[in-house]
Amino acid sequence: MDHGKPKVFAAKRIPPEALAYLEQYCDVRSWDGDGPIPRERLLAALADAEGLLTSGDAIDDELLARAPKLRAVSTVSVGYNHFDLDAMRRRGVVGTHTPYVLDDTVADLVLALMLSAARRVTELDAYVKSGRWERGQPEAALFGTDVHHASLGIVGLGRIGERIAQRAVHGFGMKLYYHNRSRNPEAEERYGAQYVSMDELLGESDFVVLMTPLTPKTERFFRKEHFDRMKPSAFFINASRGRTVDENALVEALATGRIRGAGLDVYEVEPVDPSHPLLAMPNVVTLPHIGSATAQTRRDMALTAARNLVASLRGDEGAYVVKELRS
Numbered sequence: 001m002d003h004g005k006p007k008v009f010a011a012k013r014i015p016p017e018a019l020a021y022l023e024q025y026c027d028v029r030s031w032d033g034d035g036p037i038p039r040e041r042l043l044a045a046l047a048d049a050e051g052l053l054t055s056g057d058a059i060d061d062e063l064l065a066r067a068p069k070l071r072a073v074s075t076v077s078v079g080y081n082h083f084d085l086d087a088m089r090r091r092g093v094v095g096t097h098t099p100y101v102l103d104d105t106v107a108d109l110v111l112a113l114m115l116s117a118a119r120r121v122t123e124l125d126a127y128v129k130s131g132r133w134e135r136g137q138p139e140a141a142l143f144g145t146d147v148h149h150a151s152l153g154i155v156g157l158g159r160i161g162e163r164i165a166q167r168a169v170h171g172f173g174m175k176l177y178y179h180n181r182s183r184n185p186e187a188e189e190r191y192g193a194q195y196v197s198m199d200e201l202l203g204e205s206d207f208v209v210l211m212t213p214l215t216p217k218t219e220r221f222f223r224k225e226h227f228d229r230m231k232p233s234a235f236f237i238n239a240s241r242g243r244t245v246d247e248n249a250l251v252e253a254l255a256t257g258r259i260r261g262a263g264l265d266v267y268e269v270e271p272v273d274p275s276h277p278l279l280a281m282p283n284v285v286t287l288p289h290i291g292s293a294t295a296q297t298r299r300d301m302a303l304t305a306a307r308n309l310v311a312s313l314r315g316d317e318g319a320y321v322v323k324e325l326r327s
């Protein structure tokens with residue numbers, strides 16, 4: 001322990017390299033329990049902390065009131081919907097995140113969801129493993145849908161969206177539509193992406209990929225009227241946040257055959273309830289929020305988060321401060 005170093009609390013386990021970096025500059029205490037830290041333990045640990053490294057803990061008024069010395073919160077994620085930005089601004093607490101380092105890894109997973117849903121990979125894997133593959137069955141029962149040269153609509157063509165676009169257009173020859181808050185001229189140039197209204201995107205796309213952050217504006221913004229406008233042959237892919245979608249409307253669209261299938265990495269409530277109707281649908285590929293979950297990328301994210309925390313506490317340049325909290 002070094003009294004000259006700022007006290008920080010790591011509310012999640014981080015790889016040794018990131019921890020070693022943090023320890024060079026900070027007096028670090030870490031949560032070493034299994035699973036997420038209980039809220040009360042977290043609040044108690046923050047009584048004298050100047051910095052917090054976290055991933056999904058809600059950074060809200062209650063937490064900030066219990067952490068009077070807190071100056072910086074660094075999340076090991078690019079999404080920061082767990083930050084109460086107004087509360088942090090009021091108390092002058094800096095918030096940072098980990099953009100860029102995970103873009104390719106998440107984009108790979110989105111392609112995996114598209115391919116799995118369209119070619120029925122998980123459904124047919126279960127079919128083979130359960131011994132149901134026999135000669136003489138009608139082969140059409142195993143047919144899927146082509147991904148190559150199909151049309152893709154990305155809602156939220158940002159950092160990750162662009163990496164998806166690159167794979168889809170240059171790798172699979174897909175035609176690309178997108179809808180954003182504002183146009184992305186570089187992506188239009190690089191990928192021939194066409195900026196369209198939501199209506200047009202939904203009506204034209206064989207695959208609709210949702211990649212917006214969760215904000216007050218995007219909370220449950222994808223709802224029944226959107227599924228109703230999609231092609232009945234289309235697939236819905238969500239790797240953003242579950243709460244951007246009205247999940248009941250998604251279930252209904254799938255159950256009534258209004259859309260062909262879905263690929264999901266995220267859910268309204270995580271972990272998703274084992275009795276959730278989505279889990280019983282063979283045309284839905286479900287993953288446990290693993291968009292960025294490769295060993296290398298999680299190491300890179302932890303190191304970025306550690307660097308962000310140190311830079312914020314030292315007042316150095318270079319931390320990825322979330323855009324709403326930049327001065």
Ligand SMILES: NC(=O)C1=CN([C@@H]2O[C@H](COP(=O)(O)OP(=O)(O)OC[C@H]3O[C@@H](n4cnc5c(N)ncnc54)[C@H](O)[C@@H]3O)[C@@H](O)[C@H]2O)C=CC1
Binds near residue numbers: 159180217218239
């Ligand atoms: N499944 C997973 O494991 C992961 C999920 N994510 C999620 O992906 C999100 C996006 O990450 P990035 O691409 O780095 O963010 P980004 O900020 O680079 O891109 C987001 C895009 O969404 C657009 N957008 C925002 N609000 C919109 C609205 N109301 N309507 C239409 N478009 C809107 C923005 O214009 C921007 O182009 C994260 O915030 C996070 O929630 C990120 C990493 C891993």
Ligand SMILES: O=C(O)C(=O)CO
Binds near residue numbers: 078292
């Ligand atoms: O970074 C994020 O926002 C995630 O969801 C996990 O990588």
